[in-house]
Structures are given as C-alpha cells and as structure tokens.
Amino acid sequence: MEPLVIHTGNTAVLPRVNVDTDQIIPKQFLKRVERTGFGQFLFFDWRFLEDGSDNPEFELNQPHAEGATVLIADHNFGSGSSREHAPWALQDYGFRVIIAPSFADIFYSNCFKNGILPIRLEEEKVYRLMEKGKNQKYDVMVDLPNQKITDEQGFEETFEIDNYYKEMLVNGWDEISITLQYEDKIDKFEKSMNV
Amino acid sequence: MKPKTIIEKIWEEHKVHSEEGKPDLMYVDLQMVHEVTSPQAFEGLRLSGRKVRRPDLTFATMDHNVPTENRSSITDAVSKKQMETLTNNCNEFGVEIADLNSPNNGIVHIIGPELGLTQPGKIIVCGDSHTSTHGAFGALAFGIGTSEVEHTLATQTLWQSPPKTMEVRVNGRLNPGATAKDIILAVIAKHGVDFGTGHVLEYTGEAIRGLTMEERMTICNMSIEAGARAGLISPDQVTFDYLEGRRHVPEGEAFNEKVEEWQALATDEGAEYDAVVEIDSEEIQPMVTWGTNPSQGVGIHGTVPSPEDAQTGAERKAIEQSLEYMDLEPGTKMTDIHIQHVFLGSCTNARISDLRAAAKIAEGRTVADGVRAMVVPGSQQVKMQAEEEGLDKIFKDAGFDWRQSGCSMCLSMNPDFVPEGERCASTSNRNFEGRQGKGARTHLVSPAMAAAAAIAGRFVDIRYLDEAVTN
Numbered sequence: 001m002e003p004l005v006i007h008t009g010n011t012a013v014l015p016r017v018n019v020d021t022d023q024i025i026p027k028q029f030l031k032r033v034e035r036t037g038f039g040q041f042l043f044f045d046w047r048f049l050e051d052g053s054d055n056p057e058f059e060l061n062q063p064h065a066e067g068a069t070v071l072i073a074d075h076n077f078g079s080g081s082s083r084e085h086a087p088w089a090l091q092d093y094g095f096r097v098i099i100a101p102s103f104a105d106i107f108y109s110n111c112f113k114n115g116i117l118p119i120r121l122e123e124e125k126v127y128r129l130m131e132k133g134k135n136q137k138y139d140v141m142v143d144l145p146n147q148k149i150t151d152e153q154g155f156e157e158t159f160e161i162d163n164y165y166k167e168m169l170v171n172g173w174d175e176i177s178i179t180l181q182y183e184d185k186i187d188k189f190e191k192s193m194n195v
Numbered sequence: 196m197k198p199k200t201i202i203e204k205i206w207e208e209h210k211v212h213s214e215e216g217k218p219d220l221m222y223v224d225l226q227m228v229h230e231v232t233s234p235q236a237f238e239g240l241r242l243s244g245r246k247v248r249r250p251d252l253t254f255a256t257m258d259h260n261v262p263t264e265n266r267s268s269i270t271d272a273v274s275k276k277q278m279e280t281l282t283n284n285c286n287e288f289g290v291e292i293a294d295l296n297s298p299n300n301g302i303v304h305i306i307g308p309e310l311g312l313t314q315p316g317k318i319i320v321c322g323d324s325h326t327s328t329h330g331a332f333g334a335l336a337f338g339i340g341t342s343e344v345e346h347t348l349a350t351q352t353l354w355q356s357p358p359k360t361m362e363v364r365v366n367g368r369l370n371p372g373a374t375a376k377d378i379i380l381a382v383i384a385k386h387g388v389d390f391g392t393g394h395v396l397e398y399t400g401e402a403i404r405g406l407t408m409e410e411r412m413t414i415c416n417m418s419i420e421a422g423a424r425a426g427l428i429s430p431d432q433v434t435f436d437y438l439e440g441r442r443h444v445p446e447g448e449a450f451n452e453k454v455e456e457w458q459a460l461a462t463d464e465g466a467e468y469d470a471v472v473e474i475d476s477e478e479i480q481p482m483v484t485w486g487t488n489p490s491q492g493v494g495i496h497g498t499v500p501s502p503e504d505a506q507t508g509a510e511r512k513a514i515e516q517s518l519e520y521m522d523l524e525p526g527t528k529m530t531d532i533h534i535q536h537v538f539l540g541s542c543t544n545a546r547i548s549d550l551r552a553a554a555k556i557a558e559g560r561t562v563a564d565g566v567r568a569m570v571v572p573g574s575q576q577v578k579m580q581a582e583e584e585g586l587d588k589i590f591k592d593a594g595f596d597w598r599q600s601g602c603s604m605c606l607s608m609n610p611d612f613v614p615e616g617e618r619c620a621s622t623s624n625r626n627f628e629g630r631q632g633k634g635a636r637t638h639l640v641s642p643a644m645a646a647a648a649a650i651a652g653r654f655v656d657i658r659y660l661d662e663a664v665t666n
Contacts, residue, residue: 016516017509018388018488022627027608031260031273033234033280035341045629075509076389079422079488080627081606082324083232084340105392105424106324106338113342123509162356164217175342176245179350182212182220186248186352189211189222195252 002115003172007096008141009069011133014059019073020080021107025089038085039092064137072129073100077118078107087114097142099149101126112165113175117144119159128155144170198463201429202360202395205335205460209318211352218354224317226347227303228255228290230281231608232322236345237284247288248351254312255285255292258302259608261601263571266295274609288348301574301600304328304542308412309576311441315430315457320347325542325624327418330427331411332434333460335395337424358425359469361394365402367476372658374552375410376544376622376641378402378474379417380482380492386472388490388513391423394470397462398428402476408437409546416543417624420489429461483529483654484626484639486517491626492639493529495656501525520628521636522616529654530663532638536619537568537649538631539595539642541605544622545573547580549642553622554586556646556657560664562594563652569596569611571603595649607631620648 029041046058054061060068071090077100078086087110090098096116101123103111111118119142121129132138132151140151144166150156168175212220233255240247247253260274269275278295285292293299299306304325307313315333320326322344329336343353365378383390396418403411411428418426435454438444445453480494491513493500499518502525505511518525523532539545539553550572562568570590572578578600581587587597604611605623607630613619615634622645626637640648647657655663 015512017513020488020625020627022606022625022630026629026633027606030231030608031271031277033238033277035235035238045633074512076392076422079389080324080419080625082322082338082340084235084322084342087340102389102392104389104422106340106419110340110342113340162218164354175354176243176346176349179220179346179352179354182352183350185212185220186222186350190351193208193222195222195224 001172001174004096004115004117004144004169006141006143007069008139009096010065010067011070011072011129011138011140012060012065012068013072013130013134015074015130015134017074018076018079021078021083021086022080024078024086025083030083030085035088036092038089039094042089042093064135067094069094070097070099070140070142071095072126072133073098075101077103079104082106084110084114087111087116091116099126099129112168115169115172117142117169119149121157121159125157198466200360200397200462200466200468201333201427201460202335202358202397205316205318206357208316218356220352221318221355223320223347223351223353224252225312225319226253226344227307227319227321227326228253228344229259229303229321229323230257230277231259232341233284233344234277234280235341236348237288239345240288240348245349247290247348250289252351253290253348255281255290256300256303256306257281257294259602259606261295261599262609263598263601263603263611266599271610298575301576302542302545302602304416305546305573305577308332308408309441309574311438311444314438314444315434316460320353324419325416327424327426328412328416328542330415330418330425331408333427333430333457335425335427338419358395359393361391361396361470361472362468363396363398364471364473365398365400365476366473367401368405369402369476370479372481372656373476373479374641374643375406375413377479377482379414380484380489380639381479382474383417383421383490384482384492385474386421388420388488389422390472391418391421391426394423396421396423396426397468398426403428404431407548408433409548412546413543417489420624430457431461481641481644481657483644485521485523485529486514487520487626487628488513488517489624489626489639491517495529495644495654497529499523499525499527530656531653532618533653534620534638534648535566535617536613537566537645538571538604538619538621538623539569539645540571540573540603541623542573542602543624544642545571545577547577549622550577550581550586553642553646554589556643556650556660557593557595558589560593560650562649566649566652568594568649569598569604571598572600574600604631620645620654
C-alpha cells in the first residue's frame with residue numbers, strides 16, 4: 001500500500017448528507033473481478049448525464065475541483081453497503097484524503113486498507129472548509145504524523161485518529177503480513193478453543 | 196463478578212492477542228463468502244502465494260447476480276464471469292460452495308441460519324453489510340470490506356477495536372398489523388439513520404422476546420441501516436428450538452451441552468451498556484418510507500414531512516434531497532401514494548414466514564391493474580417449502596410473478612429492476628437513490644404491507660384492506 005504522510009492537494013466539496021456507497025459506486029460496476037479501474041465510475045449517476053457527458057451541475061465537475069485529491073464531505077459519508085469498491089473508486093479517481101463530520105464504520109475502516117485517510121472533524125470546521133472550497137480552487141495540507149490540517153490563509157486545526165490506523169498509513173503496511181507474525185498465537189488459540 | 200453484556204462475553208472469548216494501543220486480534224468462527232466481494236480477495240491470496248487458513252470455517256454461495264427467471268442461461272457475460280470466478284476460487288482453495296445447482300443455494304444471510312452454520316456466541320463475518328442478520332442468534336456478526344475478507348481467509352482473524360455497546364429496548368406488545376419490519380423501521384425513524392455508528396446494538400424488551408427467529412433476523416438485518424455494524428439478541432429457548440436438528444448443529448448430548456453454553460451467553464441482569472435507546476410498541480404502526488434513507492419513514496396514517504419540520508441543518512438537507520429524488524410534496528398522505536411495482540424478497544424479508552404473511556393478504560384477491568408484483572424467495576429451500584404449502588399457487592392466482600431465489604431487486608445486480616421514475620413497494624432494506632434501478636423510487640414496507648399495496652395499487656393499512664380496495 002502507498003504510504004501517506006504529508007499530503008497537499010486541491011479540494012472538492014460535496015455538501016450532501018448520508019452519501020451512501022451505492023452513490024459512490026453504483027451496483028452495475030460491482031461485477032468486475034479486478035481491483036483497479038473503478039475511478040471512471042465514481043459517483044456515476046450524479047456525475048454523468050444520460051448521453052454520457054459530464055453533468056455540469058455536479059460538484060466534482062466544477063472547473064475549480066479538477067484534479068482534487070481531498071474530498072470535503074458531509075455527515076454519515078459512506079453509509080450502507082460494505083463494498084470496498086467505494087474506496088477503490090475514490091482512490092483510483094485521485095482522492096487520498098476525505099474530511100467529514102462523520103463516517104459510516106465499515107467505509108471508514110475500508111479507507112485505511114487502500115491508502116485513503118478519512119478525517120473526522122467537527123461539523124463547524126468542516127463547514128468552514130466547505131465555504132472556502134465551494135466556489136474556487138482551494139488547497140489544503142494534511143500532516144498525518146502531527147494530525148493537522150492547514151491552508152495558506154491561516155486555517156489550522158488538529159484531528160483525532162487511532163494510533164494503529166495512523167501507523168498503518170504512514171508506513172504503508174500490509175496488514176496480513178503483520179498478522180502472520182502472530183501465527184503461533186493463532187495456532188495456540190485454535191488448540192485451546194478446540195476449533 | 197461484574198455483570199456483562201453478551202457483546203462483552205463474546206469479545207473476551209475471541210481475543211487471540213491484545214496489547215495497549217492496538218486493536219485486539221479477534222478469532223473468526225465463520226466466514227460466509229459471495230461472488231461480488233470475494234474475487235479480489237482470492238486474487239490477493241494467489242498473488243502472495245497464501246492459502247485459506249480454515250476452508251472448513253468458510254462457506255460460499257452465489258446470490259447477488261443470480262437471475263430469478265431462468266437460472267440455466269445467464270445472459271449477462273460479466274455476471275456469469277463473476278459467478279464462475281467464485282466457483283473456480285472455491286475449487287482451488289477448497290471452500291464448500293452452494294452454487295446454482297445446489298438445493299442449498301440462496302441469499303447468504305438466509306442460508307447460514309438454514310444450514311445451522313449460524314450459532315450463538317460465534318463471530319461471523321462476510322463481505323456484506325447485512326451480515327448483522329446472524330446476530331439474531333446471539334452471534335457477533337458484521338460486514339467487512341474485501342481487504343478484510345482476504346485477511347480472514349489468510350489468517351482466520353481480524354484486528355478490531357472493542358465496540359461500544361447500546362441497548363435498544365422495545366417495550367410492551369406490538370399493535371395488531373405491526374411486524375418485526377415495522378419495529379426496526381420505527382426504531383430507525385425515531386433515533387436516526389446513524390444512531391448506531393460505532394456501536395454494537397443489543398435488542399431487548401418484551402416485544403423482542405415475543406418474536407420468532409425469522410422475525411428477529413429481520414430486526415438484526417437492518418442494524419446497519421442505523422449505522423451499527425452489528426446488532427444481536429441474547430439467545431433463548433426460541434433460538435435453541437430453531438437450531439435443533441439443522442445440518443451443522445451438534446446432535447443429542449452434544450446439543451444439550453451446547454445449549455448450556457449458549458444459555459450462559461445471554462446478557463447478565465444489571466449489565467451496563469454505553470448507551471440505551473427505547474421505543475414503546477404502542478407507538479409502532481405499519482411503516483412506509485417516503486425518502487432515500489431508511490430513517491425517512493412514517494406510520495401508514497402519516498404524511499410526507501416538510502424540510503421546515505427538521506430539527507437540524509443536516510436533517511433539513513436530507514429531507515430536501517429526498518423529496519426532490521422521490522418527487523413527493525410535503526403533506527402528501529402515505530395512503531395517497533400509488534405504486535407500479537412490488538418486490539417481495541431480500542435477506543430482510545424473504546423467509547418462509549414472510550411469504551406466508553404476504554400470501555395471507557394475497558389469497559383470493561388480485562393484483563391491481565398497472566402493478567407488476569414479484570415474489571423472490573430468499574433461498575431454494577424457502578422456495579421448495581413455499582411450493583409444498585401451495586403459496587406459489589396463491590401468489591400466481593392473484594397475479595404475482597413467482598421466481599427463483601436470489602438478491603434480485605433489492606439491489607438489481609441481476610436482470611430485475613424498477614424503471615426510471617416509477618415507484619416500488621419493497622420488502623428490502625434500502626431505499627437509496629438508484630438502488631432498484633437508475634431513477635427508481637423505493638418505499639420500504641413489511642411483506643404484508645407490500646402484498647396489500649400490490650392489491651390496492653397504493654399504500655393501505657393492512658387492517659383495513661377490504662375497505663381500501665372497495666373505495
């Protein structure tokens with residue numbers, strides 16, 4: 001997995017609540033057996049018109065959001081289905097950081113397995129970022145080791161993150177390799193529980 | 196000793212490794228696998244030269260892509276490839292699979308309990324958010340992503356932080372006409388679409404104790420629609436009676452020993468939860484959702500709300516988004532909403548008792564003109580049982596389509612879908628935008644309410660169906 005330490009990038013603002021993973025990647029694209037190439041289908045029903053052209057109304061299609069790598073989203077982002085195709089699509093599209101007041105649990109955990117940093121931040125702070133980025137190109141810097149978000153106009157806020165998740169992202173660890181170091185403990189557990 | 200919840204007891208029994216500043220390494224007793232969320236996991240194993248650690252604790256089925264009309268000819272090449280990939284993976288890694296030819300094939304969360312794979316005290320995972328269904332047996336069961344599917348295949352464990360616990364107490368006895376589906380829709384409507392985030396829910400109270408196993412599965416199934424990865428119910432005699440005699444459940448003396456173990460799992464009197472929410476059964480009417488998330492529902496005699504009614508800015512936004520997509524005006528009576536489709540199916544409501552409840556309404560009546568109604572049993576076993584009881588005939592005589600089992604129009608990955616702009620009364624679990632087809636408008640209801648909507652062509656109170664049809 002690609003490590004994430006300090007990330008600076010342009011933002012895209014998506015001020016919709018309860019964005020579920022069915023919106024992030026609709027079901028017709030879940031039939032693929034590969035892990036790559038999902039970015040072209042991200043937010044498909046919102047992003048494209050009937051004829052396949054870009055929907056000019058959609059937030060990610062605004063010229064100032066072009067090339068965005070930081071998504072500023074609203075409450076309960078990633079709810080619903082556990083499909084990891086959602087973070088695969090976001091990552092493949094180019095997003096490395098998602099900032100929102102709250103995330104759904106399964107989606108939150110899935111992000112870390114794919115080199116995406118989901119940041120929970122108080123609603124008021126997220127809405128301040130949204131104001132700044134909603135109509136113009138707006139860059140933020142995310143410093144994961146110091147758990148800090150800053151911009152060039154003096155915005156500076158810290159965020160909370162579980163230390164285990166943080167280390168996994170900063171080091172780009174493969175979780176299975178870590179777990180296999182505990183194989184003897186798993187063996188012992190199976191013997192003692194008779195499973 | 197300090198009284199404990201069932202959640203704490205199961206947690207403690209499954210810790211393989213625990214250290215300060217890290218999640219716990221938890222043992223998984225059963226992983227269920229389906230075709231959509233597993234191909235990349237098996238591919239990951241292949242690329243790193245790893246094996247499935249415990250094929251004997253892994254069980255696969257295909258359900259999401261399965262056609263419900265003709266199973267022997269799969270016209271969608273991509274769907275076909277995904278199902279073939281699962282079969283090949285299971286053969287290569289030695290995992291048992293209930294494929295399309297198996298009499299045990301069906302929706303993953305329906306066949307686990309049917310086969311007795313689902314048992315109290317187990318930790319059960321699956322790459323599917325409705326894995327919470329298995330919690331009805333007093334198992335800790337939750338959905339995971341594909342990376343965690345691969346992790347579990349390789350190690351039979353997962354790193355998990357201990358969840359917060361929440362009691363969801365349903366007081367009193369249910370009103371006539373109100374079902375398990377109405378309980379869970381009412382709980383989510385009352386407490387919000389994400390009240391369970393970060394928690395495992397335990398459902399308690401007189402109304403829950405009075406439910407059958409199949410009804411309990413409906414409740415636990417929708418825990419994820421409240422944001423909770425898992426929801427469970429302490430096991431009792433109802434649980435043990437359901438399990439006895441099923442294929443993977445121990446028999447004779449071994450069964451009695453198991454029952455003793457399972458009894459000890461139930462939450463101790465006086466155990467404390469991190470949070471408690473309640474609802475009184477008398478508040479619960481047959482429910483219908485009007486919006487695009489499962490918390491946006493009201494009783495059948497209610498009306499579509501206005502953004503002005505919102506308590507918070509986020510709720511206001513949610514109502515505005517939903518009314519636009521659903522093309523509904525504030526103040527519209529639920530009983531004035533007409534539907535063009537009815538879907539009876541899904542891991543929420545496609546077990547035999549659900550079909551019986553719907554058949555009771557359909558018997559001797561006719562589906563309204565302009566309504567397409569279909570019944571999709573949750574598994575081939577449910578289908579066979581229903582046919583033995585003659586339910587298929589009742590449905591067909593009333594004008595319903597009688598189909599093969601599968602996930603079908605719950606998420607429309609197979610050929611079944613609702614056309615753009617049309618409305619569906621659905622017994623499934625999600626009314627999300629586009630879930631049943633691009634631009635499709637989904638209203639979640641119980642099986643009896645769905646059958647009644649099919650007959651009347653609009654939502655009606657099942658208690659007054661005949662009056663509604665004559666008027």
